[in-house]
Amino acid sequence: MEISAYVKYVGVNDHQVDLFEGQYKVPNGMSYNSYVILDDKITVMDTVDGFFTEEWMNNVEQVLDGKMPDYLVIQHMEPDHSASIPAFLKKYPKVTVVSTAKGFQFMEQFFPEFFAGQGLPAEQRIVAANDGVLELGQHSLHFVYAPMVHWPEVMMTYEATEKILFAADGFGKFGALDVEEEWTDEARRYYIGIVGKYGPQVQAVLKKAAGLDIQTICSLHGPVLKENLGFYLEKYDKWSSYQPEESGVVIAYASVYGNTRNAAEYLADVLQEKGQKTVLYDLARCDKAKAVADAFRYDRLVLAGITYNGDLFPCMRSFIEGLTERNYQNRKVAIIENGTWAPMAGKLILGMFEKSKNLTFTETTVSIKSAMNAQNKDEIGKLAEELC
Numbered sequence: 001m002e003i004s005a006y007v008k009y010v011g012v013n014d015h016q017v018d019l020f021e022g023q024y025k026v027p028n029g030m031s032y033n034s035y036v037i038l039d040d041k042i043t044v045m046d047t048v049d050g051f052f053t054e055e056w057m058n059n060v061e062q063v064l065d066g067k068m069p070d071y072l073v074i075q076h077m078e079p080d081h082s083a084s085i086p087a088f089l090k091k092y093p094k095v096t097v098v099s100t101a102k103g104f105q106f107m108e109q110f111f112p113e114f115f116a117g118q119g120l121p122a123e124q125r126i127v128a129a130n131d132g133v134l135e136l137g138q139h140s141l142h143f144v145y146a147p148m149v150h151w152p153e154v155m156m157t158y159e160a161t162e163k164i165l166f167a168a169d170g171f172g173k174f175g176a177l178d179v180e181e182e183w184t185d186e187a188r189r190y191y192i193g194i195v196g197k198y199g200p201q202v203q204a205v206l207k208k209a210a211g212l213d214i215q216t217i218c219s220l221h222g223p224v225l226k227e228n229l230g231f232y233l234e235k236y237d238k239w240s241s242y243q244p245e246e247s248g249v250v251i252a253y254a255s256v257y258g259n260t261r262n263a264a265e266y267l268a269d270v271l272q273e274k275g276q277k278t279v280l281y282d283l284a285r286c287d288k289a290k291a292v293a294d295a296f297r298y299d300r301l302v303l304a305g306i307t308y309n310g311d312l313f314p315c316m317r318s319f320i321e322g323l324t325e326r327n328y329q330n331r332k333v334a335i336i337e338n339g340t341w342a343p344m345a346g347k348l349i350l351g352m353f354e355k356s357k358n359l360t361f362t363e364t365t366v367s368i369k370s371a372m373n374a375q376n377k378d379e380i381g382k383l384a385e386e387l388c
């Protein structure tokens with residue numbers, strides 16, 4: 001794929017991966033992106049996952065067309081981007097590696113035979129400085145540190161001539177490039193899941209990016225973004241400031257025999273009659289990452305859960321942890337609990353949010369004893385009022 005006359009795409013698609021980063025289902029696979037900048041100094045931007053080293057090396061060789069690369073820029077050391085460094089160094093032993101100091105530290109940890117002791121000599125290493133510049137000829141690379149987006153060593157790279165931001169994992173999405181799909185849902189699930197915890201750090205990078213004239217965004221995952229970049233920057237600004245994108249109520253329930261599900265569905269009906277957008281999640285069966293992403297997408301959340309051996313049903317606990325570990329905030333939250341002999345779910349749910357900021361809990365908490373009764377229906381009606 002040609003980004004421009006001088007910048008070529010040499011990445012790969014992965015349809016083998018079952019769980020990306022060991023937890024995310026990716027029905028449309030993943031892409032591991034890498035780019036070659038052809039100039040006086042030929043530069044390769046990042047490598048790819050170790051399962052695709054050979055394919056990637058062939059892609060690079062095709063674009064090099066017999067020439068030798070001068071630089072290998074490593075923006076992010078996570079193995080889905082760094083695992084092919086050793087093969088690349090074996091094939092191109094004269095290349096100079098460019099990365100942050102922490103990037104080199106991680107290279108020594110992951111690939112000691114190439115970077116520790118007698119490894120790559122100092123004259124073949126360039127430690128990129130924050131705001132540092134590397135001239136390639138017509139192109140110049142400006143390094144923008146992006147620590148904890150989402151690892152500590154990460155930097156992004158702005159190429160000033162063609163106004164390209166090589167964004168490391170930023171602006172990425174789940175899904176291989178040979179699958180046509182709308183960007184937002186899988187970019188949101190990817191961002192909230194992988195980067196969501198680091199909103200302040202993303203905000204810091206967005207502030208630096210605001211000063212750059214960016215016309216193309218080349219992420220390490222997902223499509224190259226060329227048009228309407230304001231849309232993507234606005235999404236990242238909203239997601240990283242923990243603001244809801246849309247008005248709507250996510251109703252996430254954890255039910256074994258269906259009584260709590262009935263209450264959740266009844267609430268959804270009442271809210272829909274009031275013109276509210278609702279999204280229901282059966283936490284025992286849904287894609288948790290999707291439910292977490294929607295909890296950040298919408299402005300209201302209802303947690304409907306059973307008491308389970310004096311605790312929360314595991315899928316409810318895991319879902320709430322998925323929210324709190326990503327700094328869930330700025331939302332209105334309601335609770336429907338169920339217990340047959342000693343309902344505790346409401347108290348336990350509330351306790352899990354005690355360290356969270358800017359959450360408003362409804363006055364009404366609905367407490368069901370085994371199965372929803374007429375009084376519970378009235379309480380759910382009141383709850384719906386509070387949620388509108």
Ligand SMILES: Cc1cc2nc3c(=O)[nH]c(=O)nc-3n(C[C@H](O)[C@H](O)[C@H](O)COP(=O)(O)O)c2cc1C
Pocket residue numbers: 254255256257258259260261306307308309310311338339340341342343344369370371
């Ligand atoms: C394995 C199991 C353990 C339960 N433990 C408790 C409990 O400790 N305290 C309690 O009040 N109810 C307990 N319950 C009852 C549930 O909280 C709930 O009332 C019942 O499952 C009906 O809701 P459901 O149809 O949504 O599952 C338990 C239910 C199950 C299946």
